[in-house]
Amino acid sequence: MRKDINISEVAKKAGVSIATVSRVFNNSGPVKESTRKAIQKIIEETGYLPNVLARELAEKRTNLVGMIVHNLSGEGMSRAIEGVNRVLDSNSYSLLMTCSNGSLESERKHFELLRLKRVDGIIFATRSFKEEHKDMIEKLPVPVVVMLQNTENAGVPFVAFANTAFAKGATQKLIELGHREVAFLGGPEDSVNANERKRGFIEALEDAGIAVEEDFICHGNYHIESGYEQMKTILKRKKIFTAVVAVNDGMAIGALNCLQDHDVKVPEEVSVLGLDDTVLAKASRLKLSGVHYSYNDLGFEAAQMLLKQMQSEVYDFEKKVLPYEIHLRESVQARTHYKN
Amino acid sequence: MRKDINISEVAKKAGVSIATVSRVFNNSGPVKESTRKAIQKIIEETGYLPNVLARELAEKRTNLVGMIVHNLSGEGMSRAIEGVNRVLDSNSYSLLMTCSNGSLESERKHFELLRLKRVDGIIFATRSFKEEHKDMIEKLPVPVVVMLQNTENAGVPFVAFANTAFAKGATQKLIELGHREVAFLGGPEDSVNANERKRGFIEALEDAGIAVEEDFICHGNYHIESGYEQMKTILKRKKIFTAVVAVNDGMAIGALNCLQDHDVKVPEEVSVLGLDDTVLAKASRLKLSGVHYSYNDLGFEAAQMLLKQMQSEVYDFEKKVLPYEIHLRESVQARTHYKN
Numbered sequence: 001m002r003k004d005i006n007i008s009e010v011a012k013k014a015g016v017s018i019a020t021v022s023r024v025f026n027n028s029g030p031v032k033e034s035t036r037k038a039i040q041k042i043i044e045e046t047g048y049l050p051n052v053l054a055r056e057l058a059e060k061r062t063n064l065v066g067m068i069v070h071n072l073s074g075e076g077m078s079r080a081i082e083g084v085n086r087v088l089d090s091n092s093y094s095l096l097m098t099c100s101n102g103s104l105e106s107e108r109k110h111f112e113l114l115r116l117k118r119v120d121g122i123i124f125a126t127r128s129f130k131e132e133h134k135d136m137i138e139k140l141p142v143p144v145v146v147m148l149q150n151t152e153n154a155g156v157p158f159v160a161f162a163n164t165a166f167a168k169g170a171t172q173k174l175i176e177l178g179h180r181e182v183a184f185l186g187g188p189e190d191s192v193n194a195n196e197r198k199r200g201f202i203e204a205l206e207d208a209g210i211a212v213e214e215d216f217i218c219h220g221n222y223h224i225e226s227g228y229e230q231m232k233t234i235l236k237r238k239k240i241f242t243a244v245v246a247v248n249d250g251m252a253i254g255a256l257n258c259l260q261d262h263d264v265k266v267p268e269e270v271s272v273l274g275l276d277d278t279v280l281a282k283a284s285r286l287k288l289s290g291v292h293y294s295y296n297d298l299g300f301e302a303a304q305m306l307l308k309q310m311q312s313e314v315y316d317f318e319k320k321v322l323p324y325e326i327h328l329r330e331s332v333q334a335r336t337h338y339k340n
Numbered sequence: 341m342r343k344d345i346n347i348s349e350v351a352k353k354a355g356v357s358i359a360t361v362s363r364v365f366n367n368s369g370p371v372k373e374s375t376r377k378a379i380q381k382i383i384e385e386t387g388y389l390p391n392v393l394a395r396e397l398a399e400k401r402t403n404l405v406g407m408i409v410h411n412l413s414g415e416g417m418s419r420a421i422e423g424v425n426r427v428l429d430s431n432s433y434s435l436l437m438t439c440s441n442g443s444l445e446s447e448r449k450h451f452e453l454l455r456l457k458r459v460d461g462i463i464f465a466t467r468s469f470k471e472e473h474k475d476m477i478e479k480l481p482v483p484v485v486v487m488l489q490n491t492e493n494a495g496v497p498f499v500a501f502a503n504t505a506f507a508k509g510a511t512q513k514l515i516e517l518g519h520r521e522v523a524f525l526g527g528p529e530d531s532v533n534a535n536e537r538k539r540g541f542i543e544a545l546e547d548a549g550i551a552v553e554e555d556f557i558c559h560g561n562y563h564i565e566s567g568y569e570q571m572k573t574i575l576k577r578k579k580i581f582t583a584v585v586a587v588n589d590g591m592a593i594g595a596l597n598c599l600q601d602h603d604v605k606v607p608e609e610v611s612v613l614g615l616d617d618t619v620l621a622k623a624s625r626l627k628l629s630g631v632h633y634s635y636n637d638l639g640f641e642a643a644q645m646l647l648k649q650m651q652s653e654v655y656d657f658e659k660k661v662l663p664y665e666i667h668l669r670e671s672v673q674a675r676t677h678y679k680n
Contacts, residue, residue, distance in 0.1 A: 064453075072421055078412035085439055094453050097437040099425055113404075113434050117457050224622050253623045282564050283593045285625035 014039045065093050065306060066114035066122040070102040074222070074250075075278050076295040077125070080147065083299025084123060091307060093120075102127050111136050121310045123147055123302050128192045129154065143309035147302045149192055150321075157309060157318045159302040163193050166291045166324045167200025167275055168207075171245055173326055174271060175208045178335030179243040183216040185230045185255055187247040194219075197247050197275050215239055220251055224280075227254020235262055242270055242335050249276040253284050256331070260285070271332040287329035293322055354379045405433050405646060406454035406462040410442040414562070414590075415618050416635040417465070420487065423639025424463060431647060433460075442467050451476050461650045463487055463642050468532045469494065483649035487642045489532055490661075497649060497658045499642040503533050506631045506664045507540025507615055508547075511585055513666055514611060515548045518675030519583040523556040525570045525595055527587040534559075537587050537615050555579055560591055564620075567594020575602055582610055582675050589616040593624050596671070600625070611672040627669035633662055 011018045016035060023031050024039045031039075065088055069077055081097065088095050096117060100106040107126060114122055122140070125147045126133060134154045137144045146158040174182055184201045187194025198217070205212050215237050220226030227246055231254060234241070246252035252274030259266050266272050266286065274281065277292040301320050309315050351358045356375060363371050364379045371379075405428055409417055421437065428435050436457060440446040447466060454462055462480070465487045466473060474494045477484045486498040514522055524541045527534025538557070545552050555577050560566030567586060571594060574581070584599075586592035592614030599606050606612050606626065614621065617632040641660050649655050 072412075072418035073415070074418075075413070075415075078414075078418060081412055081439060085441075089441070094449070095438060096453075096457070097439075098435060099421060099437075101425075101429070109434070113436075117436070224619065250619070257622075279564065279590070280619065280623045283620045283623040 066119035079295035080299035083296040087303035163196035164200040167197040171204035227251030231255040231258035267333040406459035419635035420639035423636040427643035503536035504540040507537040511544035567591030571598035
């Protein structure tokens, strides 16, 4: 097994004192230029690792930002990480990322891990923010910014999307187009984001005086296959509906495929809208309507907020909810005479 | 700013000696049960961080695996990370991930960062493995496994896909179906993986005695828009072709969309195949033909290989090339009478 070389071995190789090697490494005190070069060459060749950990401890900062994510599937989180790096790169910070499996136990472990690695702050993404998360965060000696969830009630700084607002807004667009029997393909029932979107959908119906029918609401796991299955379940109920709102593009594409396989014409008979705007929408058989919000900006704003918190004396509560745009495209049209 | 509490403050709060706190934390030596509980409560409440770094140094291992990736876009890398975690979770290792921007300078920085964080081994993904990478790796005191590239020439352990073989095999399937004028939408010219796929395409033509026409070969950046543009470029050349092989699904979907917009029927006039099998293929207007290989298994195998290296005395060269399957679906058919 290869071994780390220590400072005395470097000194021995160079034929100088340990103090001299130390001066070269820390760039402190006078050293003859030829000696400096010789030592640097040995450091380079041997890959000598000085006691940086001790230095880090003394300096009380590592210029490292930690990030815990519960899920890397889907393009959103990757884009958010790109956004985080956009900020860190230009501020001489590096990112240490870990993936939890979404359980409290795993998340606790990853907070501890990042703390041991002496990160200066943490960006935290979880499926559903709980009281226990608040406790974990309060015990940390560094600031934390939550990404993708509204943690205002817990007083924890966050950057999130306006799930309820855009789900409501998009559903209202369909109602304005004459749709009254609208199905909803939701996400996992324990996902805060999915539930916020469902709430927005329901609020839009209620505000328009339309009864919310449980038969028109299903829950899936965000994937195309799941959208397909849930759409099939609703079709089997044989109730008339003229529009579908899906919690994300995966579910919306599944719905499109299912409707096509059952000879239901989109948008002539049923309009389809996904509360999302991913690369899947571009690949779909017809231009999918949806809501655009930027994951890259999400990560960017989270990192900005975290750096600010890291530089301040007190960790004030702060929040940022990102803007969105609703796009109606080919997959949506005004309600027609259709009876199924 | 919140502050770390030190051992003497914990001792003071508990009204005991520093040695007692240390015994509780390290679970060594006798401590009265009530005292132990009191101290544990204070440790819990204050979030006291003992000098774990010193302990880690003494123990010479951290149970951490590092991972450097150059790119998180696309679903492949996320799945590979899931595969890595599948191994690490069941072996009590944690993953520290960093994203380089793909430049040598950035990669060097991230190797150094992971070394400073005392990881026990590193999984490394890069766009194009170079001599400089070999130097960086040889200087590290821990083993490295390269993911997604064949580094046999450099003698660095790797886990990769059989790019050339499956690109050749898939192209041969098209040739067997009678296609002789086949276009190729390639990836970035500096990507080793993309070039291996292009090589496989060319080898298949050459083996069949078909001249390779430069007019039928384009390069893009893997995205749908790029596939669209490159397909358009080839269409403009007004040469007859009856099939297209795209380096990935993004480019293949772009080609499909472009052909549709130009009233070229797929598969009746032109067959389309992507050297990939992602979620995009499921979302496309017709079932896209492609090659299946598992990114999850890629990560799994890389982590397995790394753990093995970490446990052995010598870092032997080792390699693993993952299996693949070619799937012909709706988007491909036998060549017909078509003349464009």
